[in-house]
Amino acid sequence: MAGKAEKLEYAWIALVVVMLTIFLGILGYAVIGEGYSAPEDAVTCNVKKLEEQITPGVKEVAPGVYEVDIVARMWAWQPNEIVLENPKKVIFRITSADVQHGFEIVGTNVNFMVFPGYIAEITWYPPSDAEGEFLIVCNEYCGLGHQNMYGKLIIIRS
Ligand SMILES: [Cu+2]
Structure with a gap:
């Protein structure tokens, strides 16, 4: 029993x-x-040969259409300042050279994680009234200098 x-x-x-x-x-x-x-179309990259796959900078591929390539590393964005004139569509391609980071443009809906070994690609359609300076922050704790990891997005309208 x-x-x-x-x-x-x-x-x-x-x-x-x-x-x-x-x-x-x-x-x-x-x-x-x-x-x-799980996503099967994830774009991977070799962290030791980043310069072969991603060139940090802003490229205007068509009027108002920008491609922005960014490398995140402790504790800065490269480039740290992005200037866009009358953007209609912005394609961000971001990877990390070291640890996990978080890319957030404060006050917008751009907010995603950045992993070493992967290129995150997102398309953003900035609202037509988006203008001026926007703060870019890292929102994933990435080490001692995390709080100093910020950049600037400047949108100029004419
Ligand atoms: Cu961080």
Whole structure:
């Protein structure tokens, strides 16, 4: 005969099995039913040969369309100041030369993580009233000088 303590133990085991079944069921449904998966088109890069894959700077590829390549490293953005004239579409390509960083343009919806070994690419359509100076901060703690890691985005409208 099972004692009261033993019964409780079986009850806890059953609870754990039920929870795991629910968890794995949800996970399985997300993968098979909804088609969720890890990104397969992630762009990787070699941290030791960054200059071959990314050239920090701003390029205007069409009127109002900019490509901004950025390298993040402890504790600065390269380039640290970005100037855009009448931007309609901005494509940021950012990677890290050392540790994980977070690229955020304060007051906008641009906010994403930057990992060494990967080139993060996002497209931003700045609102037509976005003008003036915007603060760029690193929002992932990246070491002793983290609080000094900030830059500037200047949008000029004419
Ligand atoms: Cu940081």
